[in-house]
Amino acid sequence: MWGVISYLNSPELVVGFQRCCGLVPRERDSVITQNRRVNANGSDPVTIQRRRAEQVSNGTSRAHDSNSNYKSASSQCEHKDRPRPHYEVRNWLFYFLFVISANLGHEVFYITFLPCIHWNLDPFLCRRLVNVWAVVMYIGQVMKDILKLPRPTSPPVVKLETRVDAEYGLPSTHAMAATAISFTLLLSAHERVKFPFELGLVVAVVLSALVCLSRLYTGMHSVLDVICGVVISAVIMAASYPFWGTVDFFQLHSPVSPFVALALPLFLSYKYPELDHYTTTRGDTTIILACSAGCSVGYWVNERLGLTFDLAGPFPVTLPPLTLAAVGFGVARFLVGLAMLVLTRQTVRWASLRVLCWIYGASVSDVDARRRKEIEVPYKFSTYVAIGLVNSIMVNRVFVMMGLWDLGNSV
Structure with a gap:
């Protein structure tokens, strides 16, 4: 039973459906994104996203900094860490x-x-x-x-x-x-x-x-x-x-x-x-x-x-x-x-x-x-x-x- 649940929860099934329907990642972007999956301290993108959201929720995010230049730089950095999905x-x-x-x-x-x-x-x-x-x-x-x-x-x-x-x-x-x-x-x-x-x-x-x-x-x-x-x-x-x-x-x-x-x-x-x-x-x-x-x-x-x-x-x-x-x-x-x-x-x-x-x-x-x-x-x-x-x-x-x-x- 657990094997069936794991299979149905697999992202590969979703990927297979997307490919069958003609939705594929761009090859170059896919390689770049794959290389970014793990950062220097070993955190995956989901963990990074949850941590950043937690910081905002607790009021400790640097986005609260009143310096507009710093906020702009922080925003650019965040955009770089989480690139928008690129697909064909x-x-x-x-x-x-x-x-x-x-x-x-x-x-x-x-x-x-x-x-x-x-x-x-x-x-x-x-x-x-x-x-x-x-x-x-x-x-x-x-x-x-x-x-x-x-x-x-x-x-x-x-x-x-x-x-x-x-x-x-x-x-x-x-x-x-x-x-x-x-x-x-x-x-x-x-x-x-x-x-x-x-x-x-x-x-x-x-x-x-x-x-x-x-x-x-x-x-x-x-x-x-x-x-x-x-x-x-x-x-x-x-x-x-x-x-x-x-x-x-x-x-x-x-x-x-x-x-x-x-x-x-x-x-x-x-x-x-x-x-x-x-x-x-x-x-x-x-x-x-x-x-x-x-x-x-x-x-x-x-x-x-x-x-x-x-x-x-x-x-x-x-x-x-x-x-x-x-x-x-x-x-x-x-x-x-x-x-x-x-x-x-x-x-x-x-x-x-x-x-x-x-x-x-x-x-x-x-x-x-x-x-x-x-x-x-x-x-x-x-x-x-x-x-x-x-x-x-x-x-x-x-x-x-x-x-x-x-x-x-x-x-």
């Missing part, structure tokens, strides 16, 4: 396919796709997706920082992403989110809307598989990371599926629902596992929990106001034909809604950062200060709770005011 693309079809697929697991996708389901299809489906997504992602992120298993080493793996390189690897939260979103949407939509279930199943499998394979192509995860992500997500969904309806009823009708929806995610964000170096996992997890909290409160408020914008039954309903006018209204709703969310994000983020930095005597432009838990957690939580509230309460009402929504389709 020999199959551009696979490159664009997997790079686009990888973006289906980033914030830009979540902040557009999930609200788009709310605005153009059924708020019920958005609510169900956000609930499952938040649970799955929190468990996956916490497991990463408890298990502390490294990502595939480079070289030999070619890495196309740098933002999350300091994070740990197992499980792949991209694989977890893709599996959860695809199959939660399939199972929930089947209750609400008439469509060929077999076709939906094929689409769910293909989309989740593309995201999983993209993590190998971009060099960010091993095969073991991806398999574990899919399995963990499937287990969570199977265990929670019988309770989806119960959670939905509590979320909409319980008088304590908004307090639980805000207090529990905020508590979990503050109690996120501490690491000896800074990574983006705590901030990303706070964003996910905050979006879920804001949406949950918003749906509860809609229920109190008597207008939820849900599809009108009996279920499953038959969707109207997809006409050119319907597409035009859908695009208009998407653009207006997205503009409102972006404006909310920029406004609340700007205000919350300045208030918190003023309270703690920090500079808004100080990146390390923004990474401190007492600043990072509340500013990201308040920002994305506001986004969840605007998405669930305000956007559809603006659509009605602008004539972009037909109240005859809602309850």
